Amino acid sequence: MKIWIDGALVDKEHATVSVYDHGILYGDGVFEGIRAYSGRIFKLQTHLDRLLASAKSIRLTMHYTEREIEQAVRETVAANGSPDAYIRLVVTRGVGPLGLSPFTCPRPCTIVIADRIQLYPKELYENGMPVIVARRPRIPVECLDPSVKSLNYLNNILAKIEAIDAGVHEAIMLNTDGEVCECTGDNIFLVMGGRLVTPPTNAGLLDGVTRRFVMDTLAPALGIAVEERRFRIEDLFTADEVFLTGTAAEVIGVTRIDGEQFGDGAVGPITLQLMAEFRRRVSKDAPED
Numbered sequence: 001m002k003i004w005i006d007g008a009l010v011d012k013e014h015a016t017v018s019v020y021d022h023g024i025l026y027g028d029g030v031f032e033g034i035r036a037y038s039g040r041i042f043k044l045q046t047h048l049d050r051l052l053a054s055a056k057s058i059r060l061t062m063h064y065t066e067r068e069i070e071q072a073v074r075e076t077v078a079a080n081g082s083p084d085a086y087i088r089l090v091v092t093r094g095v096g097p098l099g100l101s102p103f104t105c106p107r108p109c110t111i112v113i114a115d116r117i118q119l120y121p122k123e124l125y126e127n128g129m130p131v132i133v134a135r136r137p138r139i140p141v142e143c144l145d146p147s148v149k150s151l152n153y154l155n156n157i158l159a160k161i162e163a164i165d166a167g168v169h170e171a172i173m174l175n176t177d178g179e180v181c182e183c184t185g186d187n188i189f190l191v192m193g194g195r196l197v198t199p200p201t202n203a204g205l206l207d208g209v210t211r212r213f214v215m216d217t218l219a220p221a222l223g224i225a226v227e228e229r230r231f232r233i234e235d236l237f238t239a240d241e242v243f244l245t246g247t248a249a250e251v252i253g254v255t256r257i258d259g260e261q262f263g264d265g266a267v268g269p270i271t272l273q274l275m276a277e278f279r280r281r282v283s284k285d286a287p288e289d
């Protein structure tokens with residue numbers, strides 16, 4: 001496997017970063033998770049926009065232009081002969097002396113990995129996924145805005161450990177006001193009376209590319225209305241369906257929360273329609289969007 005690192009494609013074994021990189025020392029940096037389907041990179045421009053916005057908000061000046069990064073992503077996918085890839089695009093703060101100041105690091109380190117991912121077992125897509133509600137809330141916007149996709153994922157990792165300890169793969173995270181926010185690596189939707197409801201980004205969540213795709217493309221194509229509205233855990237239990245979205249997860253139905261079976265225990269009909277529409281739109285015969 002070839003990894004793109006600071007302008008060169010190198011073998012995986014030689015793709016290394018310095019122990020003085022502030023990405024390692026302090027989790028200082030930003031990243032994107034992107035998919036390629038049949039050689040076409042899904043929503044690449046949207047991911048680049050988000051990467052640049054994340055970089056700007058942590059005052060990280062990119063070393064490469066947006067077009068150079070786009071080219072690096074395309075080159076890495078092509079070099080690995082992997083038409084169906086999960087791409088990890090990472091920009092760390094770069095090498096500097098010990099100490100938190102990011103301004104001592106003259107050059108960020110840019111990395112592109114084109115690998116594969118199977119986030120959740122296949123059967124969970126058919127049968128639905130059990131989740132828990134994490135006790136740990138999502139980090140508040142005033143502390144570290146979750147709309148910045150930074151290398152600081154410990155808040156999510158600790159909630160993920162709660163999920164794994166409970167024997168499930170994912171945890172719903174609330175914000176510090178007790179409202180449903182998102183999951184450790186996915187956004188959340190509920191279906192109520194035939195409409196989709198999802199928390200607004202100012203509830204303190206990452207504005208997921210897949211979330212937007214559901215809201216702006218898949219739901220309208222199926223004639224399903226979408227509403228952004230804050231809601232609480234009680235609303236999840238009275239909803240008709242619950243599903244999660246993410247670049248790695250795609251669209252997956254939730255059928256159990258905190259051990260309690262939800263609805264009739266099967267993936268709901270609207271979730272199934274959205275999953276099918278998603279597949280159709282990323283298939284190799286679909287027109288490029």
Ligand code: PMP
Nearest residue numbers: 185186187206208209210246247
């Ligand atoms: N929320 C969090 C915390 C995430 O890390 C992710 C991405 N893994 C998402 C939501 C989903 O975003 P996207 O659809 O852009 O992958």
